Amino acid sequence: MSIHLRRITPDEHLGFIREVSAPGSTFPTTVSFLQTPAWAKVKPEWTSESLGWFEGTELIGVGLVLYRLLPHVSRLGLRSSLAYLPEGPVLDWTRPDVPELLTALAKHARERGAFGLRIGPTLPHQSWGPETIKTAIADPAITRLSQATADHTDHAATRLANQLRSLGWKAPKDGEGFQAGQPKFNFQLPLTVVDEESGERRQKTPDELLKGMNQLWRRNIKKADKSGVEVTRGTRDDLAAFHTAYLETAARDGFTGRPLSYFQTMWDALTDEDPDRMRVYLARHEGELVAATTWVGVGRHCWYSYGASTNAKREVRGSNAIQWQMIQDSLAAGGEVYDLRGITEGVAEDDPEIGLIQFKVGTGGQAVSYVGEWDLPLIWPVHRAFTLYMERRAGKKPTA
Structure with missing residues (x-):
């Protein structure tokens, strides 16, 4: 046909x-x-x-x-x-x-x-689990994630890349980073597992997800809870508080932040299409904002889209607390993947983005490269x- x-x-x-x-x-x-x-x-x-x-x-x-x-x-x-x-x-x-x-x-x-x-194309090509990533970071001979043997390679994605080349398509030179548009490498936390008894795929429980995290993440989540960090879902009006923390993060990390109007436009457009398409989360300690994030969901896939943390009270681990809340809420929303979005593939000790992948790998998730x-x-x-x-x-x- x-x-x-x-x-x-x-x-x-x-x-x-x-x-x-x-x-x-x-x-x-x-x-x-x-x-x-x-x-x-x-x-x-x-x-x-x-x-x-x-x-x-x-x-x-x-x-x-x-x-x-x-x-x-x-x-x-x-x-x-x-x-x-x-x-x-x-x-x-x-x-x-x-x-x-x-x-x-x-x-x-x-x-x-x-x-x-x-x-x-959002067809996963290769993936690297947490142990493989940690081994790559510790190996001075490996400076890029793609130099480490992937734990899984999807042959359909390999075939697609070959088809694209044969049709005259070209991969942008900087496709492995952020310059080409959307990142080729992303970090994802699977929220499902194949049940050993039934053989069917099911959602993981919160306890299973916690056990999959590294010791530092579990300790920081517990510390945030004992310190009294409270995580709440906000409304459109709370985008202003998020944006204040976001600009503080931009100044600290050396990037140019987007204006508040961008996030308000994003909220209006996405929630008009689906009232639960976008969320804003706020983590507070003794009433003081310490971290804030935005979340987006489409069916089985949920994304941590933007994040921010203040310079004050970093020791109460608001960033870990807010991520843990979003992960649990993604489960409740029927999510099968919690996507922490883009990473660069540099894993050398002196790579400027190494802290980002180290933070994300603590969730127990995996690095995933799309076809790009x-x-x-x-x-x-x-x-x-x-x-x-x-x-x-x-x-x-x-x-x-």
Whole structure:
């Protein structure tokens, strides 16, 4: 049966996402919140459209495409956009007709006048468990996680990467870090396990998750509890308190923070689509804010999206307490994965980001590399100019 691609309504788009991300679904790909129709409202500087792939009359995949007319391209006198599907499209990447699906997408983007197309399939390629990561960090001969033998490699993801190359797609040079867009390497805590008695997959219990954490994490969670740290869910009004702590974190860690209006727009867009799509958490000690985070959930997948901690009272371990609350609440929401989002793959002792992976590995989770983001040039001279521009920008500190 022939495949065709056309624009769809936000309701059709959201309906498909709800179906394939629901508990019990066997859809093999993570459905990212960056591919929900609501995300277009979070990025008003981009134009957007929802696309659907159909096999006959059956909707088999969707994608949120963001288009942006980039300033450096405009200065060349060309009215051409980058077509970008962050952590998308939402397709079953194990299908044998993936090349046909991608060819249809490229044809559509070219007809829209795009000079280039970028996708980011959320198909896990490799994963490294906590013991493997700790061994890699301790080995001076290993400076990047990809140099350590992965605990698991998904052959469907390897096949997809080979298909992309054969179709002319290229992986951005900085795809392993943050500069290319969405990070290729992420840290995830599985919330499910195969039951030894029944052989069926079930959610882990809070006790099982605690036992999977390292001793430092368990001790810090207990310390926060004994110190009287209280974690609560906030409302939109509490984004201001979160943002104050977030800017304090930005100043301490040396990145440029986003304005409060960004988080308010994100809240309004996501919660309008689903009242429980986004949450804000606040950890307080004796009434004083010590940590704050934002959480996003789409079906079986939950994300820790932004985090902040104050410089004061770090000894009460508010950051551990707030993470533990979000993990437990992700279980209650039916989550199967708690995603701590991006990491860089550097594991050398002097790597500037080593503290981030060390903090996250304490949860007992795993580092996961997706297939990564891939570019398809549609207008070669313009795409080359864009690539050179991005390479010049690569040395700049990204906004967290």
